Amino acid sequence: EDKVVQSPLSLVVHEGDTVTLNCSYEVTNFRSLLWYKQEKKAPTFLFMLTSSGIEKKSGRLSSILDKKELFSILNITATQTGDSAIYLCAVGFGNEKLTFGTGTRLTIIP
Amino acid sequence: DTGVSQNPRHKITKRGQNVTFRCDPISEHNRLYWYRQTLGQGPEFLTYFQNEAQLEKSRLLSDRFSAERPKGSFSTLEIQRTEQGDSAMYLCASSFGLDTIYFGEGSWLTVV
Numbered sequence: 001e002d003k004v005v006q007s008p009l010s011l012v013v014h015e016g017d018t019v020t021l022n023c024s025y026e027v028t029n030f031r032s033l034l035w036y037k038q039e040k041k042a043p044t045f046l047f048m049l050t051s052s053g054i055e056k057k058s059g060r061l062s063s064i065l066d067k068k069e070l071f072s073i074l075n076i077t078a079t080q081t082g083d084s085a086i087y088l089c090a091v092g093f094g095n096e097k098l099t100f101g102t103g104t105r106l107t108i109i110p
Numbered sequence: 111d112t113g114v115s116q117n118p119r120h121k122i123t124k125r126g127q128n129v130t131f132r133c134d135p136i137s138e139h140n141r142l143y144w145y146r147q148t149l150g151q152g153p154e155f156l157t158y159f160q161n162e163a164q165l166e167k168s169r170l171l172s173d174r175f176s177a178e179r180p181k182g183s184f185s186t187l188e189i190q191r192t193e194q195g196d197s198a199m200y201l202c203a204s205s206f207g208l209d210t211i212y213f214g215e216g217s218w219l220t221v222v
Contacts, residue, residue, distance in 0.1 A: 004152075034210070042114075042201060042213040043153070088152050096166060098145075098211065100152030 002027040004091050006101035014109050017079050021104045023089030024071040033065055033072050034098065036088040043088055046074070076106075084108045114214035116202050122220045123192055130188045131217045135204030142185050143211060144177055145201040146170070153201055159185060192221045 003026045013019055023033070032050045036043035047056045049065035049072060056063050060079075065072045076083055086105050090098040115134040123129050135142045141160050145153035156175070157167045161182035171177075174192075179185040189196055199216040 031208075036213075042215045045210050045212060048210055090152070096158060097155045097168075098153075100154070102150065102152050 002091065002099040004089055004099050004101040006087075006089050006104050008104060009102065010105045010107075012107045012109060013079060015079055015081060017108075018075065018077045019079060019106060021074040021076075021087050021089075021106070022071060023073070023101060025089075025091045025099075026070065027091045027093070027099060029093040030067065030091060031093045032091070034090045034092075035063055035072075035074050036090065037085045038088055038103070039085045046087075079106075079108045081108045081110055114202055114204050114212055116200075116214040116217050118217060119215060120218045120220075122222060125194060125221055126191055128188060128190045129192060129219060130186050131200050131202075131219075133185045133187070133202030133204075133214060135183070135185070135202070136206075136212060139204035139206045139212075140182070141205045141207065141211075142179055143203040143205075144185070144187050145203065145213075147199045147201055147216070148197075156187075156200075189219070192219075194221045197221045 005024050007022045034048045035046040047063045052067040060077045063074045086103040088103045090100045092098040143158040144156040147153040155168050156171050157177050159179040174190045177187045199218050201216045203211045203213040205211045
């Protein structure tokens, strides 16, 4: 059965710190890995990764995929209080069915 | 607002009652998905439609659950004879083909 494991489950850092969130997976017929940010409501899309070794960046956030070792990381530099959220990793074959991890709860202390 | 729209946003119902949620996807999106999320967990896939055809259903979707997308636009998710274990946030999402999936705000269900 497809499985997505995120670590750590929870992380508390001070504003300005850099954080790395991890996502490992076991899925059949992998096609894409997605990162979402969830703040008390619906997940909002951050990145979709399909190829190994190609970093995607958006402002202070970046992510990379390793299809050989079956994991991805999400980096956030110079964290701000607005980054406090649950970060979800999801993996799927195509996008018909995404399997989500339980998420990493990130708390940024001012 | 051109995002995925869900209503009602919150529903409290007594055990045994039926409830229905509606989802309006992003207008040009042909795929529509339903997920369920409970506290402390990531969303779990329930079902998805391509246009009006329901192409896959999770085994989580018991016979008390039914979803429709009659004209390939909006969708409804009905839960019959609700149980306390049905309490969760029901998320609708849409995509155009295999592009990124965008989620709605969710519909919170509390069964008392």
